[in-house]
Amino acid sequence: DIPLVIAIDGPAASGKGTLAKRLAAHYGLPHLDTGLLYRAVALTVLDAGYSIDDHAAAARAAATLIADRLADPRLRDRAMGEAASRVSSVPAVRAALLAWQQRFAGNATGAVLDGRDIGTVVCPHARVKLFITAAPEERARRRHLELQRRGESTSLGAILDDIVARDARDAQRSTAPLKAAADAVLLDTTELDADAAFAAARAVVDGAR
Numbered sequence: 001d002i003p004l005v006i007a008i009d010g011p012a013a014s015g016k017g018t019l020a021k022r023l024a025a026h027y028g029l030p031h032l033d034t035g036l037l038y039r040a041v042a043l044t045v046l047d048a049g050y051s052i053d054d055h056a057a058a059a060r061a062a063a064t065l066i067a068d069r070l071a072d073p074r075l076r077d078r079a080m081g082e083a084a085s086r087v088s089s090v091p092a093v094r095a096a097l098l099a100w101q102q103r104f105a106g107n108a109t110g111a112v113l114d115g116r117d118i119g120t121v122v123c124p125h126a127r128v129k130l131f132i133t134a135a136p137e138e139r140a141r142r143r144h145l146e147l148q149r150r151g152e153s154t155s156l157g158a159i160l161d162d163i164v165a166r167d168a169r170d171a172q173r174s175t176a177p178l179k180a181a182a183d184a185v186l187l188d189t190t191e192l193d194a195d196a197a198f199a200a201a202r203a204v205v206d207g208a209r
């Protein structure tokens, strides 16, 4: 059998993570949330006392990243999304993490990866590419609920500002910007709940098998 690689990209809080997890469980594939890698690099830089804009420190952190780091609950903090977005524009960071991600995607049966550049750079030959979007207001509403559940209280307006700023930075950076691959299937989840988005994605995957 040819390995089933599913590449899922999209902006912050688009629902791609939830979708990726469910698709991985459904098809019996390993899942990598690649945003966690960038968050882990950012956390390593900050924990070691360096500035988040210290590119050499970020490059070292990426080159020596160990899987244990990906389990740190602080990676999900709101501030870490912003910090991750800063280190993710450093080409040496992206190059180090590219090898990591491609090793994961090379699994014999396939894999599900979600991020910003999976369909364009990490897995350009993935069998299935999905690009998940949703209106910024809806994404902010979802992220707000998620943070509330984790006990992090932040205003909806502040989250919307975060999301818009992060999208702009991710889309405008010169190395591997946030962009749909030419052969990606676009899925707008503004009006879809998690179950409906999962059903739509499954239909795409099953159609490509």
Ligand code: C5P
Binding pocket: 012, 013, 034, 035, 036, 038, 039, 081, 084, 085, 086, 088, 114, 115, 116, 117, 118, 166, 170
């Ligand atoms: O998806 P998540 O919000 O965890 O990603 C955090 C940041 O990591 C993003 O804003 C983006 O700058 C960066 N990232 C990336 N490429 C990926 C995944 C995440 O540049 N494949």
